[in-house]
Every structure is written in C-alpha cells, then in structure tokens.
Amino acid sequence: MIDKRVGKRIKQRREELGMTQEQFAEKIGVAVNYISTIERGASFPRYEKLVTILNALQTSADSVFCDVLDHCNDYRASRLSEQIEKLPANEQKRILGMVELMVKQAEENLQ
Numbered sequence: 001m002i003d004k005r006v007g008k009r010i011k012q013r014r015e016e017l018g019m020t021q022e023q024f025a026e027k028i029g030v031a032v033n034y035i036s037t038i039e040r041g042a043s044f045p046r047y048e049k050l051v052t053i054l055n056a057l058q059t060s061a062d063s064v065f066c067d068v069l070d071h072c073n074d075y076r077a078s079r080l081s082e083q084i085e086k087l088p089a090n091e092q093k094r095i096l097g098m099v100e101l102m103v104k105q106a107e108e109n110l111q
Contacts, residue, residue, distance in 0.1 A: 006044070007038050010053060
C-alpha cells in the first residue's frame with residue numbers, strides 16, 4: 001500500500017516537471033524499467049537511490065510521503081494553502097468558508 005502511494009507521488013512530481021520516464025531515468029542513471037516499477041509500486045528504492053530521486057525531482061521527502069506519514073499535517077496544510085491561492089477569489093472564499101465551518105464544528109466537538 002505504501003509503495004503505491006509513494007510511487008504515485010513520484011510519478012506526479014516527475015510529470016509536473018515535464019519529464020518522461022526515459023528522461024528521468026537518464027537523469028538519475030537508472031533503467032526506465034526501474035522508474036516504471038517504482039511508480040507502479042512494484043518496488044521501492046533503497047535509501048541512496050531515494051535521495052537521488054528526491055533531489056532530481058527537486059522535492060522534499062514530505063511531499064512524497066505526505067499521505068503515508070502520520071505527522072506531516074504542516075506540509076499538507078501548506079500545500080493546500082498554495083493550491084487555494086491559485087484559485088479565483090470567489091472559489092477561495094467558498095473553500096475557506098467551508099474550512100472555517102469545519103474547524104468551528106471540530107472545536108465544539110472537543111468541548
């Protein structure tokens with residue numbers, strides 16, 4: 001399960017950078033097949049190769065492991081904030097209103 005989510009994040013970031021699997025494999029010095037197996041979750045890179053992958057993707061470990069780690073809410077909140085900022089003002093207002101309501105309800109549930 002973890003490998004598939006991590007692989008999905010690696011693929012997503014590679015695509016955001018506009019790289020094909022072939023280009024990415026060449027950049028980090030591995031076979032295309034290796035990249036494919038990681039992105040599908042069929043294998044997981046060893047530590048040294050994972051660091052190479054993260055550096056080549058110009059990303060943090062938090063961004064790749066954000067949905068498999070229990071303690072990365074700061075990263076997720078920051079990422080959501082960045083995504084919301086890119087939306088039109090009316091959509092930002094609508095989303096923030098919903099979030100404020102949910103926070104208020106959560107606070108009330110804690111009391």
